[in-house]
Amino acid sequence: MTLERLLYAISEMAIQQKIINYASAGPDIYALNGKTIKSYPVLFASPTGYHSVRQNSTVFSITLYYFDRLLEDSENDIGILSTAVEELKNIVRNIDLIPEVVTVEEVYQITNFTDTESFSDRVGGAWCTIRIEVFNDTICAEE
Numbered sequence: 001m002t003l004e005r006l007l008y009a010i011s012e013m014a015i016q017q018k019i020i021n022y023a024s025a026g027p028d029i030y031a032l033n034g035k036t037i038k039s040y041p042v043l044f045a046s047p048t049g050y051h052s053v054r055q056n057s058t059v060f061s062i063t064l065y066y067f068d069r070l071l072e073d074s075e076n077d078i079g080i081l082s083t084a085v086e087e088l089k090n091i092v093r094n095i096d097l098i099p100e101v102v103t104v105e106e107v108y109q110i111t112n113f114t115d116t117e118s119f120s121d122r123v124g125g126a127w128c129t130i131r132i133e134v135f136n137d138t139i140c141a142e143e
Contacts, residue, residue: 001100001134003060007045009098010064014043014091020066041084041125042067043091048129057102059133064088067125084126085110092130102133 001009004025011023025045043066050061066088088110095104110128 001058003047003051006060006098006100006132006134007047007062009100010045010062010091010095011043013094013097017090017094019043019087019090019094040068041087054136056136057133058136059131061107061129061131063127063129064091065125065127066091084124085112088126088128092128095130095132100134102135104133105131107131 007025011020011025014020014023020041020043022040023043023045025047027046043064046063046065048061048063052059066084068084068087092104092106092110095101107129110126112126113124
C-alpha cells in the first residue's frame, strides 16, 4: 500500500461511513479553499513527511483535518463549539476497518481549530496527527 493509496482508503472509508461528503489530500492545507471544497463536511489528509519502513510493515504519519462548516466571519464562535472533534474521532477509530492497516496511533490529541491558525476564520473543524502502520506489501514511494 502506497501513501497515496492509504490516503484514498481513509477517504473512501469516511465517505462510506457517511461521516464526510468530500475528501482531498496533499502536502499543503492552505491549497484547500472554498472553490476546492464541494460540500461539507470535508476531510483533508496531509502527510507529515515522516514514514518508517520495518521488516513487515511501514508506518506513515498523517495529519487529518475535518471541516464541518464555513464560518460567516472571524467572530463566529460556533465553529469553536462544533461537533468536529467527535466526527474526527469516528474517522480515526474506523481507520482500523481498512484491511491493510495494522495499528493506528493518535500522536496529537484531536482538537478544534484555534484562532492562531490562519484558516480558522473561514471554517470550523478539528485536526489531529496520527501514525498508521500498514502491512508491507506496502511500497514506501509516495507516488
